[in-house]
Amino acid sequence: MARFAYGGQALMEGVLMRGRDAIGVAVRGPDGRIFVAQEPLDSLLHRNRFARAPFFRGLIVLYETLVVGTRWLMRSGSIAAAGEGVAMGRGAVALTMLFTVGIAVSLFTILPLLLSRMGTEAVIPGGQVVIQHLVEGLIQSAIFVGYLLLVSRSAEIRRVFQYHGAEHMTIHALEHEDPLTIERIRRYPTAHPRCGTEFLVVFIIVSIILFSLLAGHDLLVTIASRIVLIPVIASVSYEILRWGARRRESRWTRWLFLPGIWLQGITTKQPDDSMIEVAVASMREAMAANGEEPPPGSFDPPREPVPDLKTFADDQARAGEGNRGGPVEAEASSASPVASPVPSPAPLPSAMVGGQAVEHRQARDQAQR
Numbered sequence: 036m037a038r039f040a041y042g043g044q045a046l047m048e049g050v051l052m053r054g055r056d057a058i059g060v061a062v063r064g065p066d067g068r069i070f071v072a073q074e075p076l077d078s079l080l081h082r083n084r085f086a087r088a089p090f091f092r093g094l095i096v097l098y099e100t101l102v103v104g105t106r107w108l109m110r111s112g113s114i115a116a117a118g119e120g121v122a123m124g125r126g127a128v129a130l131t132m133l134f135t136v137g138i139a140v141s142l143f144t145i146l147p148l149l150l151s152r153m154g155t156e157a158v159i160p161g162g163q164v165v166i167q168h169l170v171e172g173l174i175q176s177a178i179f180v181g182y183l184l185l186v187s188r189s190a191e192i193r194r195v196f197q198y199h200g201a202e203h204m205t206i207h208a209l210e211h212e213d214p215l216t217i218e219r220i221r222r223y224p225t226a227h228p229r230c231g232t233e234f235l236v237v238f239i240i241v242s243i244i245l246f247s248l249l250a251g252h253d254l255l256v257t258i259a260s261r262i263v264l265i266p267v268i269a270s271v272s273y274e275i276l277r278w279g280a281r282r283r284e285s286r287w288t289r290w291l292f293l294p295g296i297w298l299q300g301i302t303t304k305q306p307d308d309s310m311i312e313v314a315v316a317s318m319r320e321a322m323a324a325n326g327e328e329p330p331p332g333s334f335d336p337p338r339e340p341v342p343d344l345k346t347f348a349d350d351q352a353r354a355g356e357g358n359r360g361g362p363v364e365a366e367a368s369s370a371s372p373v374a375s376p377v378p379s380p381a382p383l384p385s386a387m388v389g390g391q392a393v394e395h396r397q398a399r400d401q402a403q404r
Contacts, residue, residue: 037327041206041318042229044104045199046111047191050314051104052202052321058103059320061313061338062111069316069338070114073324076103093273094266100231114341142182144261147175152254165247172243179239183301193304200225201306201314203299214332215315217308225303228283232302233295237272245271312336 043052049062053076060072079086079095086095151171186192207223208215245268249260282288306314316336322329 037209037322040229041209041321043202043206043317043321044107044231045195045202046108047195048115048198048313049111050198050202050205050317051107052205052314052317054321054325054327057321057324058107059317059322059324060107060111060341061317061320061336062114062341063309063313064114065116069313069336070341071316071320071338072341073320074103075324089274090270093270093277096273097269110341140262143175143179144265145258147171147178148257148261150174168247168249169243171246172239175242176239179235180298180301183298187301194310196302196304197306198310198313200303201310202317203227203230203303204306205311205314205318209318209330212330214330214334215318216332216334217311217315220311220315225305226296226299228292228296229280230295230299230302232298233292234272234276236292236295236298237275238268241272241275242268 039055041052041054043050045051046060046062048064049060052059055076057073057075060074062070064070076099078099080092086092148171151167151174155167155170187196201220203225204220204223205215206227208220211223213219213222242264245264246261279288279292312334313336315334316338319329319333319335
């Protein structure tokens, strides 16, 4: 049996699994090969007792999860898109991340605020601040769910959600000490109670409650407060999830977190066998990096180390030229190309596809104690 809980995150054509001390990554290349990597986790939580203090630890976990998850999400995109001969430089990656953050803040924070103000002023002139904030929260929730439903119609995002499901199913099998085989893994659901999607649900609920208690009439001040309070809401949400993780046997706790399970009906999909193979390869790499072995009888997919991304992209581009009989043009900056995301209709918050990108730390802390 594994000594501690594993978590993970869906990538572009791949899966990242997290243990206590290291991660394992597996990505399916355009030629069908599985590429894997291991990476140690040099967490501040290991080195600084202050960082493990309540409400501070949540911010550390979220920051480190975002950094590691985004880096490998971009790298997996480079491998998945290598068949197109595309490579993105560091400057382009930074601009992409800034654009993603800007879209997220505008769509999920500023737009609900503006719509709720206009709506409540039209119905209740000069009206109730508490009602306005409650309406804002409802609009925010509706936009969030609608956004998920919209992007899930994209073929690329649907595949990410399928890998998300494969990640959860593989973790279920490991937690039940089942051999990591396709047949055994298929017995388990795609939803998991320790999913990063639950963090987003709790975040929205906490923001609705907090903003309904804060009175503010100046629009610019209100917008600024929404942005400034994001870290506060995130840290409170993390502590609520941590509390809930220790009380999962309670019927009331299960009811409290049920919306997160429901939402995983959108953010996880049934994977095909090749996706489960990638999830198993990722779990094997993570367990090996953490000094553990998978359950006896587990499947051992053929795999090879992640290649140099620039060389790999060039090789795939040349292969593509030969297959198509024409040149492939690609722009690459002089910096080392570390990312080339597969095109998608809109950015996704990394926690949305991180099955246990937040919650695995909670279980890990319990194991250490």
